[in-house]
Amino acid sequence: MFDHMKLLRCFSFTASRDWLFRQSFANAGLRSVTTDLSHGNSIASTAMHCWIPKSPNRSKPNLLLLHGFGANAMWQYGEHLRAFTGRFNVYVPDLLFFGLSSTSEPNRTESFQARCLMRLMEAHGVQRMNIVGISYGGFVGYSLAAQFPENVEKLVLCCAGVCLEEKDMEDGLFKVPNLEEATGILIPQTPEKLKELIRFSFVKPIKGVPSFFLWDFIDVMCRSL
Incomplete structure (x- = not known):
């Protein structure tokens, strides 16, 4: 049977944009790597995809860019990547359950995401980092900083209501x-x-x-x- 979805994907504007972002990340000095985090650890089958520096400069600080819910790393930061790569060793992961990152672990908490991110950064030899988190990525970044304060130098939260309380929901903060x-x-x-x-x-x-x-x-x- 003729697969019309494959034909549509061949002419997909979104897929083409995705390809252009991949090229821009590569041209900015990053490479695409998927790391198995489950080997030798007590967590379920887990793999995280991340754009990492092709040649890290140890004299530069490290910067971890965390995307929001319903997005992936490239679409969230593709327009702004070059503003960071000149000054930082930039790491741009797909959070678990998004993009090319996955796990068989049923845990969906920001705390679990943060622990996996810390394992990912350690796997790439990063012990100290700065973090920018947008929306859901801000919650994950906040959890990472709370659990591993000795590893986080600075934390920037964008559109992340980490101080949100149940009362705010009851008062109709969201529609x-x-x-x-x-x-x-x-x-x-x-x-x-x-x-x-x-x-x-x-x-x-x-x-x-x-x-x-x-x-x-x-x-x-x-x-x-």
Whole structure:
């Protein structure tokens, strides 16, 4: 049977953009590496993908860039990567359950993510680091700094409500009624949900985006999450 999805992927704007980001990361002096974290450790089968420096400069500080929920590392930081690579040894991982990182461990906490990140950085010979975390990545970065304060020099949190309390939810801080509804928006599976995410994410939301572009984005970026 003819696979129309493969044909669409050949002409995918999102997949093409993904390829361009990969080229830009490589041109910025980074290489793509997947590290097995389960060998010799007491955690389940776990592998984390990360963009790491091709030739780390030991005189430079290390910078760990953590992406947000529903994104991957390249799309979150691709536009700004070169602003960092001149001054830092830059490490840009896909968090577990996103991009090319995966685990059979059922644990979904930020604490588990942070412990795996620490194992990843140690595997690449990094003991001291600075961290920038956007949204969900901010929660993970905060947990990493709390668990391993001796390894974290500076922590920058962007759009991460780490001080959020249940009372804030009860007072209607968010416009979604529950976690299930929030997940449906953050990992959209239909153009309507993706449009809703765009409305929440932008001060001036883009209007009139054709549905086939939205389906293309969902197919490439959200189906594997």
